[in-house]
Amino acid sequence: MSSKTFTLHCIFVLCLVSLSEEKLKKVKIGVILPMTGNHPWTIPQCGPAIEYAIDTIRKTPNFLRNYRIKVSYKDSQCSQVAAPHAAIDFYVEKAAHVFIGPACKYAVAPVARFSFKWRIPVITAGALVSAFKDKGEYKLLTRILGSYAKAGSFVMEILNHWHWKAVGMIFNDIVGDNSNAGKSNCFFTLEPIYKALASMHGKKPWHLNFDESKTTVADYESFLQTASRNARTNQRMRHILSSATVRM
Structure with a gap:
């Protein structure tokens, strides 16, 4: 085979490869998660799982044939500013058909509001706050x-x-x-319990909030003493006081 023939053969093969790649449809996944921080869903933690899932799909015959999956990552910083900026970049660059994340509550809220206008679904392991169940506001949000x-x-x-x-x-x-800095996870965890109790009994349940970064052992003792006066029935209180009197 002459060098000219070999060159033409290589060009023909490259053209075929190029045409075959053009026929492949792309599925673009935009991952918006924090790169660092004390969060259960950072990119170093979740990234390997995402890559493993994609690799499994690629190795599964007849599943998403003629599709090529491309994943891109952006740092949400768990921030209500950085996360929507990352989502806007994905949208402008046409680099995402679906978002994985954000997960932090204040980061996912603006992204989940915008996503309906962009027609980009949001899948997240976060957004656990009760407000996110509002499909009127967060139309394309899916919580797993x-x-x-x-x-x-x-x-x-x-x-x-x-x-x-x-x-x-x-x-x-x-x-x-x-x-x-907003409300804590403890606040949002107890919020639905608080509302359910208020609805059931027609009055707000007793509660006390504190900042654990500024609380001493003496403070905790005071909290428990206050709770004992507010979170027991009168019958239970009479029983405790009677028992204490007998021991004395």
Whole structure:
């Protein structure tokens, strides 16, 4: 084979490869998660699982044939500013048919609001706050884990089973000088329980919030003493006081 013939043969093969690649449809996945930080869903933690899932799809015969999956990553910084900026970049670059993430509650909220206008679904393992169930506001948001509301239903089942009606809540929250940081996970976890109790009994349950970064051992003792006066039925209190009197 002459060098000219060989060259033409290589060009023909390259053209065939190029044409075959053009026939492949692309599925573009935009991952918006924090790169660092104390979060259960950072890119170093979730990235290998995403790549494994894609590799499994590629190795599965007749599944998504003629499709090529491309994954791109952007750092959400778990921020309500950085996350929507990352989503906008994906949209402008036409680099995503679907978003995985964000997961942090304040980061996912603006992205999930915009996504309907862009026709880009959002799949997240976060967004556990009850407000995200509003499909009028978060139309293309899919949460793959149970929400805080589910945990609230579970706790209410326990309370109803044992006929417990006097319930108090003590929880860590971001208060005082740190209030600009938003509410804590403890707040959002107890929120559906609080609302369910208020609806059931027609009054707000007793609760006390504190900032664990500024709390001492003496403070916790005071919290428990306050709780004992507010989260027990009168009958239970009489029983405790009677028992204490007998021991004296």
